[in-house]
Amino acid sequence: MTRTTEGEQAPDDVLVALGDPIRREILAVLAREGGATSTSLAASLPITRQAVAKHLAVLDRAGLVRAHRAGREVRYEADLQPLRRTTRWMDTLATQWEDRLNAIKDLAEGATGP
Amino acid sequence: MTRTTEGEQAPDDVLVALGDPIRREILAVLAREGGATSTSLAASLPITRQAVAKHLAVLDRAGLVRAHRAGREVRYEADLQPLRRTTRWMDTLATQWEDRLNAIKDLAEGATGP
DNA sequence: CCCATGCGCAACCGATTGGTTGCGCATGGG
DNA sequence: CCCATGCGCAACCAATCGGTTGCGCATGGG
Numbered sequence: 001m002t003r004t005t006e007g008e009q010a011p012d013d014v015l016v017a018l019g020d021p022i023r024r025e026i027l028a029v030l031a032r033e034g035g036a037t038s039t040s041l042a043a044s045l046p047i048t049r050q051a052v053a054k055h056l057a058v059l060d061r062a063g064l065v066r067a068h069r070a071g072r073e074v075r076y077e078a079d080l081q082p083l084r085r086t087t088r089w090m091d092t093l094a095t096q097w098e099d100r101l102n103a104i105k106d107l108a109e110g111a112t113g114p
Numbered sequence: 115m116t117r118t119t120e121g122e123q124a125p126d127d128v129l130v131a132l133g134d135p136i137r138r139e140i141l142a143v144l145a146r147e148g149g150a151t152s153t154s155l156a157a158s159l160p161i162t163r164q165a166v167a168k169h170l171a172v173l174d175r176a177g178l179v180r181a182h183r184a185g186r187e188v189r190y191e192a193d194l195q196p197l198r199r200t201t202r203w204m205d206t207l208a209t210q211w212e213d214r215l216n217a218i219k220d221l222a223e224g225a226t227g228p
Numbered sequence: 229c230c231c232a233t234g235c236g237c238a239a240c241c242g243a244t245t246g247g248t249t250g251c252g253c254a255t256g257g258g
Numbered sequence: 259c260c261c262a263t264g265c266g267c268a269a270c271c272a273a274t275c276g277g278t279t280g281c282g283c284a285t286g287g288g
Contacts, residue, residue, distance in 0.1 A: 012133065015129055019129040019130040021126065037264080047248090048249090050266090051248075054246070072265075073265085080208055080215070090197065091205075097194055134276090151234080152234085153235080162278065162279090165276065169276085
């Protein structure tokens, strides 16, 4: 463990993947439609199929989508599990840090007198 | 509203800021120590003061730190409020998307017979 | 007072990112 | 069967990122 995360390792890939608005839009479409191909996604986005494919690769590395080959199509579906993990990680971290900051503030008040 | 976020706008800057491990480390130090300067941070990190300053600028744009000038030092403190907002945003989004995916799955099961 | 300390700005650098075009290959429907 | 469709790979491009070095300015403690 790294002392700053207390057992939960930071989900870099998910944060990076979610940092791009077009990747969030792709995830949104995948959730709304229940799945899509790079070609169909490119049709409703302002970028080419190849660019979409690269974004899908990023989302795949983050575990946020999974690809299923169906004939000559490759259908992508959203997997929200890493998102849930990241939410919990972030919540835990925020709480730890807040606790620490509150402890410091209490110490400061005690030192200068209430 | 953008239809995908339902009133909560996506905190791009926070996600991007949190996507970098060294920026998380800086936040961790700030929370642990209650504050620090770019110089003191650089002392405990494998990068130069100027590099730290750039990271602090990113964190500042995300609202995750605030700078206070004290004499010739500039002290940075962590502000976890945007982190909390982002956590809630992410949680809401995950729930919406999960609901949508479950609805789709239910429809599929209904169509092919239970 | 004056100099060490701390900061900001700017230029520069290599690597990565986000996008494009172009091409070749597989595959399944008319 | 064969060709339109869908995908993957590769090269290329500009812009951004993360980092460095170098310099100049303010400031406050000995």
